[in-house]
Amino acid sequence: MAHPESVFDPVAFMALMQAGHGGLLGVEHRAHGADWAELALPYREALIGDPERGVLASGPILALMDTATSLAVHLKHGVERPHATLDLRIDYVRPATPGKTVIGRGECYRITRAIAFVRGIAHEGDTADPIANVAGTFMFTDL
Amino acid sequence: MDDLPYAHALGATPVAGDPTLLTLPFANAVVGRPGFLHGGAIGGFLEVASIVALRHALGIESDARIKPINLTVDFMRGGRDKPTFARGVVTRLGTRVANVDATAWQDDPARPIAAARMNYLIVRA
Secondary structure, eight states: OOOSSOOOOHHHHHHHHTTTHHHHHTOEEEEEOSSEEEEEEOOOGGGEEETTTTEEOHHHHHHHHHHHHHHHHHHHHSSOOOEEEEEEEEEEOSOOOTTOOEEEEEEEEEEOSSEEEEEEEEESSOTTSOSEEEEEEEEESOO | OTTOHHHHHHTOEEOTTOTTEEEEOOOGGGBSSTTSBOHHHHHHHHHHHHHHHHHHHHGGGTTSEEEEEEEEEEEOSOOOSSOEEEEEEEEEEOSSEEEEEEEEESSOTTSEEEEEEEEEEEEOO
16 A cells, blocks of 8 residues: 655655644654654643643643654555544553653554554653553545 | 643633533644644543543542543544533542543534543542
8 A cells, every 4th residue: 555655745744733733742753664653742841731740741642642643644655645533542651751852653554445543652762661552543534 | 720731731721610611712722734623632632621520520639649541532523613612521430540531522512523531540648
């Protein structure tokens, strides 16, 4: 299903997102491959959910992973194709470390006619010590 | 809710007279593709609504810490250019774990745009 010459540009796509929710979060492109994308969520005080400890809220991590896995769908498909999140499940394995950038890696492991299946991991540089694990599905909206 | 910087950043505010009802205006901060709410912003709004409901249920035990374990969110409809509402309902409040359902809608509570199930660990002081 992957196109040999991918015309989807995740860097340009993420730049467009800065006008909206991506700008509030400060999410940045880090790296990508044929079926995966890695984004960075820099620590921001505005995104704190536990002021006593300075820990990021869980919502921004969910949004980071939704975006990273969505990019992975575009990348695996090869060309940009509209899709909507059908469901997203996230396990918050441990709290994010105050002050540290969270890295979100999303992977699209299967695309069918209507549905894209994704998984991902949020970490701080060591994938063996994750902050969160996600699994989800997207539905193509151009059918 | 005043002590939740993330809720403030999203633009989520409580609805006066209803302790577990929140509203979120459509604004740049929560937009994904043009004209639609970002799925992550909807999910984050549902998480805020869950926490507000859980704090309300805990009442005088407000010094108990709430730690999210996991979340499953289903997206049913696109969020359009209009205000969104969300409410969390605590389905079970145990000594260590709480289960919370949250729903988000725009025009009609019976036509949700998204729904979430969350499990929280409660660490009592």
